[in-house]
Amino acid sequence: MPMKGRFPILRTLEYLQKGEVVFKKSVKIMTVNYNTHGDLSEGARKFVFFNIPQIQYKNPWVQIMMFKNMTPSPFLRFYLDDGEQVLVDVEGKDHKEITNHVKTILGKSDKVLEAEALAKMELSNPANFGPKKYFLRECISEVEGQVPHPGFVPLPKEMTGKYKAKLAANSDE
Amino acid sequence: MLRALSRCHAPVVRLLSPRTAVMVETVRGRKSRTEPKAKSKAGRIKTPPPVDPVEMIVLKERYTEYNLILRALRLEFKEQMLRKKYEEEVGSVAEERAKREAEEHRSLMALNDAENLRIHKIREQRMLKEAEAAELKKREAAILRQQELEDYIKEKERQILQLQEEAKDFITPDNLDQRIEEALDNPKNYNFAIDKEGRVVKRTAFQQ
Numbered sequence: 001m002p003m004k005g006r007f008p009i010l011r012t013l014e015y016l017q018k019g020e021v022v023f024k025k026s027v028k029i030m031t032v033n034y035n036t037h038g039d040l041s042e043g044a045r046k047f048v049f050f051n052i053p054q055i056q057y058k059n060p061w062v063q064i065m066m067f068k069n070m071t072p073s074p075f076l077r078f079y080l081d082d083g084e085q086v087l088v089d090v091e092g093k094d095h096k097e098i099t100n101h102v103k104t105i106l107g108k109s110d111k112v113l114e115a116e117a118l119a120k121m122e123l124s125n126p127a128n129f130g131p132k133k134y135f136l137r138e139c140i141s142e143v144e145g146q147v148p149h150p151g152f153v154p155l156p157k158e159m160t161g162k163y164k165a166k167l168a169a170n171s172d173e
Numbered sequence: 174m175l176r177a178l179s180r181c182h183a184p185v186v187r188l189l190s191p192r193t194a195v196m197v198e199t200v201r202g203r204k205s206r207t208e209p210k211a212k213s214k215a216g217r218i219k220t221p222p223p224v225d226p227v228e229m230i231v232l233k234e235r236y237t238e239y240n241l242i243l244r245a246l247r248l249e250f251k252e253q254m255l256r257k258k259y260e261e262e263v264g265s266v267a268e269e270r271a272k273r274e275a276e277e278h279r280s281l282m283a284l285n286d287a288e289n290l291r292i293h294k295i296r297e298q299r300m301l302k303e304a305e306a307a308e309l310k311k312r313e314a315a316i317l318r319q320q321e322l323e324d325y326i327k328e329k330e331r332q333i334l335q336l337q338e339e340a341k342d343f344i345t346p347d348n349l350d351q352r353i354e355e356a357l358d359n360p361k362n363y364n365f366a367i368d369k370e371g372r373v374v375k376r377t378a379f380q381q
Binding site for chain 1: 285292293295
């Protein structure tokens with residue numbers, strides 16, 4: 001299947017996962033008003049084209065709507081869950097500036113994100129054993145360097161129980 | 174390993190035989206119900222390990238004490254964890270967190286408002302400039318139109334004057350006879366050649 005579109009890289013998982021903006025829990029709706037022509041909306045257009053996919057990937061429960069050619073100057077509007085509306089003017093700004101600004105005012109900070117990632121890591125301890133679906137290993141015999149399962153590789157004679165029992169019996173006699 | 178343990182139905186024999194009888198049952202294991210016992214195990218009588226009653230009493234007391242302490246510790250830790258979790262979600266910690274977050278949110282909104290104001294000012298200036306430019310253009314266009322109108326009028330006047338000039342030489346019924354006489358008296362010679370610049374180059378002689 002050939003690549004689709006002008007910038008197929010925008011459809012790769014790697015690009016989407018690189019998105020920086022993770023909204024706070026209170027942000028529910030994001031609205032972008034911009035124009036399809038004109039110098040002032042250039043930054044907004046680039047923002048919509050390059051950064052909106054990343055934002056939506058990182059915030060799947062936020063509704064994002066785009067309105068074209070309804071405004072003399074471009075802006076963003078966020079609707080929070082307590083009814084507050086946040087207006088962000090983006091006239092003449094670059095798409096990177098817009099992302100940074102949005103991240104500063106309504107995104108979770110790096111510290112918070114790290115703490116959340118740490119908390120998530122704590123849930124799954126790699127030292128635990130169990131079904132392959134949830135844990136890394138099921139049995140210690142799966143680890144390299146340990147005694148393998150006798151079902152796959154027969155144990156050396158000296159370690160088997162019957163040999164040891166025979167030895168014990170012989171030594172008793 | 175885990176799978177083998179999960180298949181084992183019978184309870185494992187306790188270390189010290191508990192209150193009443195032995196709780197050992199036949200473990201199914203590898204064979205099905207219909208298969209006979211192995212020949213090597215034909216005359217085997219399974220006896221549980223011998224138990225010393227005095228030792229058993231002592232051990233039992235110690236174990237009950239030990240279990241009591243351990244259970245108390247475990248429940249203590251569990252309660253601690255639950256309390257921490259509760260505090261985090263509902264209690265004082267959560268309130269402080271909410272207050273802090275509200276503060277941060279207000280400051281960030283103030284930041285956003287400042288930014289909006291800045292852009293608003295820039296936009297106002299731009300609008301002013303554009304308005305001025307438009308005003309200038311309009312005035313210039315008006316002047317141009319005025320100019321054109323005047324030029325047009327001047328041109329028309331010039332043409333009228335020229336026509337008046339030429340009207341003096343018109344042939345009217347009054348001076349018709351006079352003009353005829355003049356024309357007959359002064360014959361004109363149209364036999365001449367001109368070069369590309371329009372100058373007369375050659376004149377041939379007049380022949381009636």
